[in-house]
Amino acid sequence: MARHVNDMTIRLAGEAGQGVESGGEGFARALSHGGLWLHTFPEYMSRIRGGLNFFQIRVSDRPLWTHTEGTHLLLAFSAEAVGEYGPHIIPGGALVCDDGLKFDQDAVARRGVQLCPLPLAKIAQETGGNKIMMNTCALGATAGITEYPFEFVADVIRKNFARKGDAVVQSNLKVAEEGHRVGRERYAAAFEWKLAPLDSRPERMLVHGNQAFAMGAIAAGCRFMSGYPMTPASSILEFMAAYQNAYDIVVKQTEDEIAAIGFAIGAAHAGARAMTATSGGGFSLMVESLGLAGMAEIPLVIVEAQRPGPSTGMPTKTEQGDLLFALFASQGEFPRIVLTPGTQEQCFQTAVRAFNLAEKWQCPVIVMTEFYLTTAMRPLAPADLPIERVVIDRGELLTSEQLDALSEPYLRYRDTPSGISPRALPGHPKGVYQACSDEHDEYGHFEDEDAANRLRMAGKRLRKFRNIVDDLGGPEIYGPEGAELTLMGWGSSYGAMREAVDRLNADGTRANLLHFVDVWPFPEAKAAPLIEAAQTLVAVEGNQTGQFAHLVRAMTGRRADHLVLRWDGRPLSADYILAHLKEARVHA
Amino acid sequence: MLDLKVYQSPIKPTWCPGCGDYGILNAVKNALAQLEIRPHEVMFVSGIGCGSKLPDYMNANGFTTIHGRSLPIAMGAKLANPDLQVICVTGDGDGYGIGGNHFLSIMRRNPDLVHVVEDNMVYGLTKGQYSPTSPHGFVTSTSPDGSIEVAFNPVATAINGGATFVARGFSGDPKHLATLIAAAVRHRGYALVDVLQACVVYNKINTYDFYRQRVYKLEEAGHDPTDRDGAWRRAQEWGERIPIGVLYQVAGQPTYEAQVNALAAGPVAKRPLAPLTAAQANALRREFV
Numbered sequence: 001m002a003r004h005v006n007d008m009t010i011r012l013a014g015e016a017g018q019g020v021e022s023g024g025e026g027f028a029r030a031l032s033h034g035g036l037w038l039h040t041f042p043e044y045m046s047r048i049r050g051g052l053n054f055f056q057i058r059v060s061d062r063p064l065w066t067h068t069e070g071t072h073l074l075l076a077f078s079a080e081a082v083g084e085y086g087p088h089i090i091p092g093g094a095l096v097c098d099d100g101l102k103f104d105q106d107a108v109a110r111r112g113v114q115l116c117p118l119p120l121a122k123i124a125q126e127t128g129g130n131k132i133m134m135n136t137c138a139l140g141a142t143a144g145i146t147e148y149p150f151e152f153v154a155d156v157i158r159k160n161f162a163r164k165g166d167a168v169v170q171s172n173l174k175v176a177e178e179g180h181r182v183g184r185e186r187y188a189a190a191f192e193w194k195l196a197p198l199d200s201r202p203e204r205m206l207v208h209g210n211q212a213f214a215m216g217a218i219a220a221g222c223r224f225m226s227g228y229p230m231t232p233a234s235s236i237l238e239f240m241a242a243y244q245n246a247y248d249i250v251v252k253q254t255e256d257e258i259a260a261i262g263f264a265i266g267a268a269h270a271g272a273r274a275m276t277a278t279s280g281g282g283f284s285l286m287v288e289s290l291g292l293a294g295m296a297e298i299p300l301v302i303v304e305a306q307r308p309g310p311s312t313g314m315p316t317k318t319e320q321g322d323l324l325f326a327l328f329a330s331q332g333e334f335p336r337i338v339l340t341p342g343t344q345e346q347c348f349q350t351a352v353r354a355f356n357l358a359e360k361w362q363c364p365v366i367v368m369t370e371f372y373l374t375t376a377m378r379p380l381a382p383a384d385l386p387i388e389r390v391v392i393d394r395g396e397l398l399t400s401e402q403l404d405a406l407s408e409p410y411l412r413y414r415d416t417p418s419g420i421s422p423r424a425l426p427g428h429p430k431g432v433y434q435a436c437s438d439e440h441d442e443y444g445h446f447e448d449e450d451a452a453n454r455l456r457m458a459g460k461r462l463r464k465f466r467n468i469v470d471d472l473g474g475p476e477i478y479g480p481e482g483a484e485l486t487l488m489g490w491g492s493s494y495g496a497m498r499e500a501v502d503r504l505n506a507d508g509t510r511a512n513l514l515h516f517v518d519v520w521p522f523p524e525a526k527a528a529p530l531i532e533a534a535q536t537l538v539a540v541e542g543n544q545t546g547q548f549a550h551l552v553r554a555m556t557g558r559r560a561d562h563l564v565l566r567w568d569g570r571p572l573s574a575d576y577i578l579a580h581l582k583e584a585r586v587h588a
Numbered sequence: 589m590l591d592l593k594v595y596q597s598p599i600k601p602t603w604c605p606g607c608g609d610y611g612i613l614n615a616v617k618n619a620l621a622q623l624e625i626r627p628h629e630v631m632f633v634s635g636i637g638c639g640s641k642l643p644d645y646m647n648a649n650g651f652t653t654i655h656g657r658s659l660p661i662a663m664g665a666k667l668a669n670p671d672l673q674v675i676c677v678t679g680d681g682d683g684y685g686i687g688g689n690h691f692l693s694i695m696r697r698n699p700d701l702v703h704v705v706e707d708n709m710v711y712g713l714t715k716g717q718y719s720p721t722s723p724h725g726f727v728t729s730t731s732p733d734g735s736i737e738v739a740f741n742p743v744a745t746a747i748n749g750g751a752t753f754v755a756r757g758f759s760g761d762p763k764h765l766a767t768l769i770a771a772a773v774r775h776r777g778y779a780l781v782d783v784l785q786a787c788v789v790y791n792k793i794n795t796y797d798f799y800r801q802r803v804y805k806l807e808e809a810g811h812d813p814t815d816r817d818g819a820w821r822r823a824q825e826w827g828e829r830i831p832i833g834v835l836y837q838v839a840g841q842p843t844y845e846a847q848v849n850a851l852a853a854g855p856v857a858k859r860p861l862a863p864l865t866a867a868q869a870n871a872l873r874r875e876f877v
């Protein structure tokens with residue numbers, strides 16, 4: 001029998017409320033503690049109980065950037081999970097479930113999938129005294145079938161159940177151990193995929209994009225967050241609320257998204273580093289206030305965690321469909337910065353940069369993520385989250401001493417060569433000024449009639465916009481120079497593109513990728529030569545029309561030769577990209 | 589008492605001759621002067637409309653925002669820096685119509701800020717359409733057959749909605765109005781001052797004369813502002829007699845900002861920003877191992 005060690009995908013699936021996500025996350029931590037590299041992501045329905053959810057864990061002995069489309073082991077807690085996800089199990093893979101689960105066993109077996117029914121509920125009841133522990137039993141069994149040492153599972157059980165008391169810890173341990181023993185005895189011999197801890201087991205954090213972003217925000221000194229719950233942005237608001245007392249952050253859930261951005265604008269105007277987070281629907285409501293932040297030159301960070309639209313769309317699925325909307329939302333023209341991190345590390349870094357750029361350029365910064373990135377977890381080294389080493393740059397913020405020394409009246413909107421006007425915070429006797437949403441003069445007073453003033457002030461703001469680009473980076477290049485095939489993307493397509501590039505090169509096609517985090521103002525000088533150099537340019541995007549490809553064509557004149565797009569609500573993967581390239585005969 | 593000149597802005601108001609907003613501007617300045625609040629200690633936040641130009645006509649921190657959204661912006665500023673005396677200035681359309689959800693929400697939160705509503709019962713700056721407080725049957729360019737809606741009652745709504753200070757003033761009596769605004773500023777909590785204001789161009793019904801013939805002062809009528817039921821009954825009076833003065837006030841209710849733990853050590857807007865310590869950073873990271 002072939003034996004594949006540390007190269008597999010496990011999917012837990014069942015109804016909402018059956019512990020799919022918590023169990024999956026616990027198992028992922030048990031693997032991470034064994035030094036293994038992971039990529040996990042959940043999929044769930046927009047309901048609180050019932051339905052069908054999954055949590056997927058890909059495991060490797062090398063760093064992972066994306067998921068696979070197929071699974072090697074499905075741990076199913078409901079017949080619906082078998083029906084829906086059974087076809088995703090690759091031949092030779094295993095279906096693990098309670099032996100009482102009723103489903104069409106022949107249909108599964110016909111596909112060459114190994115059936116692994118186990119008395120999960122019975123073991124939970126008899127060994128632990130409660131059927132509720134059957135998912136603990138199932139995770140023990142999964143470790144048993146894959147021959148992963150029980151001690152790693154036991155450690156996570158001890159940690160996760162600690163707050164429920166020793167009795168609960170002990171029963172769960174007994175149940176998991178029995179599951180491990182039975183699973184190993186019955187099915188390990190026939191299952192080809194194995195998991196083994198690595199010798200090197202450094203401490204790593206398992207975080208998803210929203211956690212990494214929120215940690216970056218705290219590191220950057222975010223002191224104020226307002227928001228209105230909306231999937232998939234809510235976990236940022238919840239994270240900040242959980243840490244509000246530890247790090248002195250004012251966190252406010254507001255009556256709607258219009259108020260959420262309003263609170264953040266008010267707080268930022270008063271001098272706190274402030275942010276709000278939402279998805280496309282909430283961002284739509286914020287748009288008028290976004291223009292206010294542009295006009296009044298308020299430093300503000302807005303997270304736009306995308307999900308498929310239009311309108312309510314698919315609330316718990318993923319898409320990159322809001323790019324051009326975010327770039328151009330609001331009436332009129334004003335400086336804004338749009339950043340699209342692609343990995344968990346980039347979420348952290350982007351949060352820090354967003355606050356610095358917002359204060360330096362005194363404008364709104366929109367950080368765009370997608371459901372996939374907000375929920376997908378990867379293990380990161382402490383150095384990937386350098387919380388204590390971030391640079392906090394507040395830009396041209398006048399100190400109290402500088403204001404004391406002012407001999408002229410303070411001009412909040414002074415026309416300067418850079419376009420940046422030194423900012424005073426309200427509260428100083430010499431820093432009294434007006435801000436307004438109307439066109440205004442250098443003092444900030446209304447001047448919504450005069451043409452010369454309009455040219456001067458709108459010109460000052462445009463000068464800022466033109467200068468911002470010097471602070472932005474071009475795309476990351478991965479893969480060999482002079483490649484015959486160049487994939488181009490933004491945001492969370494990074495991982496899928498990266499693995500696709502590795503596999504293309506391994507199979508003899510010279511491929512590389514260009515990945516953009518800094519999207520707007522478009523870093524034309526840095527990006528255009530790289531885009532021009534691409535022999536065959538393939539835009540990879542999680543949307544229907546290739547929005548970034550449109551932008552690149554508008555900014556550089558280069559038209560992408562092919563588009564690999566996905567808009568079924570599911571995330572891009574290397575498997576998906578390669579299948580589409582093959583179908584379109586893009587490479588030999 | 590400060591010299592009123594400290595609030596003098598170089599900008600000349602664009603309001604129509606005879607506009608009630610002049611009286612409100614004077615009353616605001618007088619109230620601040622009485623309380624000796626200096627221009628840098630106060631922050632005006634307004635929306636859009638004739639009256640919302642008021643911050644531009646004051647020498648004080650000011651932020652003229654967008655239509656309907658001044659309350660959230662004002663409260664955000666207050667939460668970031670509770671040391672600022674925040675005064676929100678809106679019209680009736682701005683505060684009660686487009687911003688209605690924020691009005692209902694802020695009353696329940698009780699931040700220590702003053703909300704002055706220049707209630708002229710008409711949209712003036714857009715040249716005369718009916719507003720949330722326009723009377724039933726009010727004929728305008730968008731209601732040629734008369735407004736079919738009944739008028740919104742802001743003071744009754746505020747008493748019912750949890751506001752801890754509810755007053756009504758009259759722009760034709762700026763001296764009395766100044767005492768109401770000063771009382772609102774002194775009040776610890778959300779203070780609504782609804783101001784009956786004539787629009788000399790677009791509201792031919794609710795004129796100075798209309799009000800002068802009808803208003804009476806609650807403090808001269810033996811009204812007890814701590815009596816919520818009594819305040820509610822007074823809030824229903826409209827017609828031959830219209831009460832002005834403090835309708836309702838409950839003292840001692842905690843403000844929103846006083847209950848926010850993050851503000852216990854002072855305004856977050858004034859804290860110096862520095863990276864977390866290595867110990868703090870390690871503690872945060874360790875939670876995700």
